[in-house]
Amino acid sequence: MNPELISIHEVAKSVKEAMETRHSIREYESKPIPEEVLKRIFETALRSPSWKNSQPWKVHIVSGNKRDELASALTEAAKVSTPIPETNWPESYPSDAKKRMFDLGMKIYGVAGIDRKDKEARDQFMLRNFQFFGAPTAVFITSKFDLNFFVGIDFGCFLQSILLLAREEGLGTCPQAALGAFPQVVRNALQLPNEEKVIMGLSIGYPKASSELNRYHTPRESASDLIRFY
Numbered sequence: 755m756n757p758e759l760i761s762i763h764e765v766a767k768s769v770k771e772a773m774e775t776r777h778s779i780r781e782y783e784s785k786p787i788p789e790e791v792l793k794r795i796f797e798t799a800l801r802s803p804s805w806k807n808s809q810p811w812k813v814h815i816v817s818g819n820k821r822d823e824l825a826s827a828l829t830e831a832a833k834v835s836t837p838i839p840e841t842n843w844p845e846s847y848p849s850d851a852k853k854r855m856f857d858l859g860m861k862i863y864g865v866a867g868i869d870r871k872d873k874e875a876r877d878q879f880m881l882r883n884f885q886f887f888g889a890p891t892a893v894f895i896t897s898k899f900d901l902n903f904f905v906g907i908d909f910g911c912f913l914q915s916i917l918l919l920a921r922e923e924g925l926g927t928c929p930q931a932a933l934g935a936f937p938q939v940v941r942n943a944l945q946l947p948n949e950e951k952v953i954m955g956l957s958i959g960y961p962k963a964s965s966e967l968n969r970y971h972t973p974r975e976s977a978s979d980l981i982r983f984y
């Protein structure tokens with residue numbers, strides 16, 4: 755087996771283990787997540803730090819019929835419209851980051867058995883974002899704050915807390931900017947007030963056991979290039 759393909763089916767027993775084994779999960783079992791498990795994850799994640807303890811977040815945890823309804827509405831929106839996010843999606847990157855992003859696409863399509871030249875297959879794969887990759891629960895993160903740089907950092911802290919706490923419950927996650935692509939659809943479905951902006955979302959559930967895609971572990975640049983001691 756490819757050495758980059760490692761297992762995420764064991765429960766992480768420490769933060770270090772959760773960090774080392776977490777990666778984005780893009781195929782899930784349909785098995786529902788018990789409500790007390792979701793409560794443990796999201797209530798603990800509320801301990802995340804934020805600028806002056808401002809706590810800019812609200813979290814909407816969507817399962818069952820509402821999840822299915824949103825999956826259909828978001829998929830339909832994505833088929834006919836380009837994204838209209840309320841956050842500033844990045845438009846340019848340094849060249850080394852562009853290479854990493856290209857490599858990610860190539861690898862994921864490769865493991866998913868998609869020919870990169872096959873646009874229809876790529877579009878179908880992209881649409882899986884809006885079906886939450888088959889996860890039983892979708893999570894939307896919203897805020898009524900002005901979306902400045904430090905609010906973005908607050909959300910980064912919050913998001914990573916959720917991803918790591920999920921590993922401790924044996925759950926997989928995929929953070930998704932895509933789930934903020936059609937905010938009005940989410941606002942309508944969840945009856946959110948207009949000032950509540952949809953930042954992004956994530957899929958959460960039990961990783962599909964038989965999935966090769968789930969075993970793909972993205973590489974990182976070497977520590978000696980990125981960390982310097984003085």
Ligand SMILES: Cc1cc2nc3c(=O)[nH]c(=O)nc-3n(C[C@H](O)[C@H](O)[C@H](O)COP(=O)(O)O)c2cc1C
Nearest residue numbers: 776777778779858883928929930931932933971972
């Ligand atoms: C802010 C943010 C937005 C992301 N949006 C998406 C997305 O819309 N769809 C998706 O499949 N993955 C998305 N990802 C997952 C990244 O592609 C993934 O984290 C990255 O490639 C590193 O891989 P890993 O999470 O498996 O370690 C997002 C991650 C972050 C942190």
